[in-house]
Amino acid sequence: MSLFWRIFGLNSVVLGFATALLLWAPVTVSVPVLLTEAVILVGGMGVMLVANGALLHWGLAPLDRLTKMMTTVDLLRPGQRLPVSGGGDVPELIRTFNAMLDRLEHERATSSARVLLAQEAERRRIAQELHDEVGQSMTAILLVLGRAADDADEPMRAELQQAQEITRESLDEVRRLVRRLRPGVLDDLGLISALSSLTHDFATHTGLRVVRRFDSDLPTLDQETELVIYRVAQESLTNAARHADAGRVEVSVGRADGAVALTIADDGRGTAEAVCEGAGIRGMRERALLIGATLDITSATGAGTRIRLTAPVPRKQP
Numbered sequence: 001m002s003l004f005w006r007i008f009g010l011n012s013v014v015l016g017f018a019t020a021l022l023l024w025a026p027v028t029v030s031v032p033v034l035l036t037e038a039v040i041l042v043g044g045m046g047v048m049l050v051a052n053g054a055l056l057h058w059g060l061a062p063l064d065r066l067t068k069m070m071t072t073v074d075l076l077r078p079g080q081r082l083p084v085s086g087g088g089d090v091p092e093l094i095r096t097f098n099a100m101l102d103r104l105e106h107e108r109a110t111s112s113a114r115v116l117l118a119q120e121a122e123r124r125r126i127a128q129e130l131h132d133e134v135g136q137s138m139t140a141i142l143l144v145l146g147r148a149a150d151d152a153d154e155p156m157r158a159e160l161q162q163a164q165e166i167t168r169e170s171l172d173e174v175r176r177l178v179r180r181l182r183p184g185v186l187d188d189l190g191l192i193s194a195l196s197s198l199t200h201d202f203a204t205h206t207g208l209r210v211v212r213r214f215d216s217d218l219p220t221l222d223q224e225t226e227l228v229i230y231r232v233a234q235e236s237l238t239n240a241a242r243h244a245d246a247g248r249v250e251v252s253v254g255r256a257d258g259a260v261a262l263t264i265a266d267d268g269r270g271t272a273e274a275v276c277e278g279a280g281i282r283g284m285r286e287r288a289l290l291i292g293a294t295l296d297i298t299s300a301t302g303a304g305t306r307i308r309l310t311a312p313v314p315r316k317q318p
Helices: 003-024 035-059 061-072 089-151 156-181 184-189 191-206 223-243 279-290
Strands: 209-214 248-255 259-266 294-300 304-312
Touching (some): 003 035, 061 089, 089 156, 089 279, 191 209, 191 223, 191 248, 223 248, 223 259, 223 279, 279 304
Parallel strands (some): 209 248
Antiparallel strands (some): 248 259
16 A cells, blocks of 8 residues: 555544544534534544544654664664565665665675775885884984994983984884784784784783783684774774773673674773764774674763674685
């Protein structure tokens, strides 16, 4: 039944019921209208309007659900769909809307994958240039300063040694940036070693206490999944250091019903989820879509924040 005939039928039911009451009810209308007759007529009209409103609300309820879904749907939280039942125009409209969401989510995932892969390629290029060009140049400067300090007299020797120490600290910072841009340990030693190195550096530079809980029997993951887990952990730790006012962060990785789950929980001030949906968290959601993972964030004022990434284990090729 089309929407037009649905509304027409509902109104016909109400009007037909009102007409039946006028035909068989022992009620007459005088001229001029008596007060009791006016009260009966107004009451009947009120009942008719209430009945008509209730029937229309019931008949158009699927459109209300569709409108609410349109205003709240988020492509970074895939899988939101409306149930389809019955026949006619409204169920067909809902099916079309669900199909549009399927297409938009696929296109968003595809475009996000291209952007993130290009971003990782650019990170790799910058890290390589920092390592090969800047790192080697600073190492050469460090050696020259060392030789000059050995041959110089005081107080020039002390100044050269100070410059040497500053250069050494800058070189260490460049190496740390290289590791953040492209974690070589992730490619060489795997996810657990990379996360251990990441959390160790995080605790060293922020002073926060980091508790690690890593399962030793994790399933084999592909490079893309490991990279997404690493980047989500990296961004979560950065958020905890910058915004959470936390003193303790717990990082755990383990099996979870045929998947691998990464959980980062801090004891910071917490906040409402709607407030903390910034660029960093939306970036994590886009990375999760890249591998078909889910990202759940729970946060409450004074109770800290918990971020959980559940990544499916890639199927082994036959």
